[in-house]
Amino acid sequence: MANEWAKVRRSLWAREESPERRRLLFTVAAACGLTALVTAGEAVTPLARLAILAPRDPRAGPQGVPVNRSAAAAGVISAPDYRLLVTGAVRTPLSLGYADLLRLPQHTVRLPIACVEGWSVECEWTGVRLRDLLLSAGASPDAFVIIESLERAGAYRTSEIRPPHWTDPLTLLALRINGQRLDADHGFPVRLIAPNRPGVQQTKWVKEVKVT
Amino acid sequence: MRWVGYALGGILIVLGLAGLALEGVLIGWALWFGGVLVVHDALLAPGAAVAGSMIGRWPPAVRTALILAGTLMLATLPTVLALGRRADNPSILPLAYGLNLVIVLAAIALLAVADHLLSASGKD
Numbered sequence: 001m002a003n004e005w006a007k008v009r010r011s012l013w014a015r016e017e018s019p020e021r022r023r024l025l026f027t028v029a030a031a032c033g034l035t036a037l038v039t040a041g042e043a044v045t046p047l048a049r050l051a052i053l054a055p056r057d058p059r060a061g062p063q064g065v066p067v068n069r070s071a072a073a074a075g076v077i078s079a080p081d082y083r084l085l086v087t088g089a090v091r092t093p094l095s096l097g098y099a100d101l102l103r104l105p106q107h108t109v110r111l112p113i114a115c116v117e118g119w120s121v122e123c124e125w126t127g128v129r130l131r132d133l134l135l136s137a138g139a140s141p142d143a144f145v146i147i148e149s150l151e152r153a154g155a156y157r158t159s160e161i162r163p164p165h166w167t168d169p170l171t172l173l174a175l176r177i178n179g180q181r182l183d184a185d186h187g188f189p190v191r192l193i194a195p196n197r198p199g200v201q202q203t204k205w206v207k208e209v210k211v212t
Numbered sequence: 213m214r215w216v217g218y219a220l221g222g223i224l225i226v227l228g229l230a231g232l233a234l235e236g237v238l239i240g241w242a243l244w245f246g247g248v249l250v251v252h253d254a255l256l257a258p259g260a261a262v263a264g265s266m267i268g269r270w271p272p273a274v275r276t277a278l279i280l281a282g283t284l285m286l287a288t289l290p291t292v293l294a295l296g297r298r299a300d301n302p303s304i305l306p307l308a309y310g311l312n313l314v315i316v317l318a319a320i321a322l323l324a325v326a327d328h329l330l331s332a333s334g335k336d
Contacts, residue, residue: 003214027276031283038316039288052312053288055296061303072300185301 042119056119062183065123068115068199071184074151076205082189084173088146088211091138098189101175104128109170115199125193127174130166130209139211141167146212147192150205159201161194170195173206273331277324281317288313 041051041058048058056066071077084101086094096104107129114120134145142163151157165171171194175182182188187204194202232238263282267275285292292309 023272023276027279030276031280034280034316034320035284035287038284038312039291052307053284053291053309053316054307055291055305056303057306060306066303067301068304070298070301073298 043114045121054119055117058119058121062185063177063180065113065121065177065186066115066119067185068117069154069204071188071205074149074154074205076150076184078184078188084190084206085208086133086137086139086211087208089139089143090134090211092136094133094137098175101128101173101190105132106175107169107172109172109193111170111193111195113193113199113202124178125172125174126176126179127172127190127193129169130161130171130173130192130194131169133173133209134166134211137211143211146210147203147206148208148210149203150207156200156203159192159203161192165194165197168195173209271328273324273328276327277320280320284316284320285313 037047037050038052039054041047041049042054042056043058045058051057058066061067082098084094084096086096105128106126108124108126110122110124112120112122130145134143135141139145144163145161145166147159147161149157161171171192173190174187174193175190177183177186182191187206190206191204192202192206229238232241263278267278270278288309290296291305292313294305294309297305
């Protein structure tokens, strides 16, 4: 392939005052700008009202928040005898019912749920700090942790969470979203929510926290 | 200096290809990456050239409107066709995209007509 950079630079930076050329450049910019304007709102919430051709509306979904995989699609049915298990390399393995989790100290954080597909929305999550739970079970602060879902199959039924993440006070096992009990599609009874983490790794329907 | 650039670029390319090969995704990546090039060079670019030569003598406002509408429709085609809509998850593709597309296209057409009339009256 020939090196055409000199030619490209000449034609790009030449000061040709052609109205046709100027109009074409404005048209290309307008076409890109218009397309961005009617789609970007799925990730940039202040533009949500303009996002009339975006695949997601950041306000549409159960409890006003979009969902990637519904409880029905994941095959998760909420059971009354639910227990959250903390197992593996811990001093005291834990088994907590939903009511037990509600009795633990609750914390509220504002974190986005951001999908690699492109949509993102900030929510207020309330629940138990993963750090509190793991330290009370006697896990080592440098342990790697696997979060496992009630989901039986699927590429994202488990996710790994490393020490800098699980020791962060923002990382919760969330029970509530925007003040309401989690909808089944948002991961009832318990979901993981942590900062700087793609949505598919914010594991929903958490069944077990395994310390390795 | 130029050969230093070529060497650095070559090293990065080999590093990337080695990474793809080690992950075992080289073939899939080649199909995807090459497919994009083929679709662009064999379909999109000739299509744009043919379309451009057809509308080349039309009024500038109409051409601008067609470029806007074409880009927008190409970029939002999967959304407008609602590919991936699911009964169990109404938050995927929740809007009336056909209607919304018509609204945006109508707005483009309106602006193009206004622009055309204004520029025509400006010439008198």
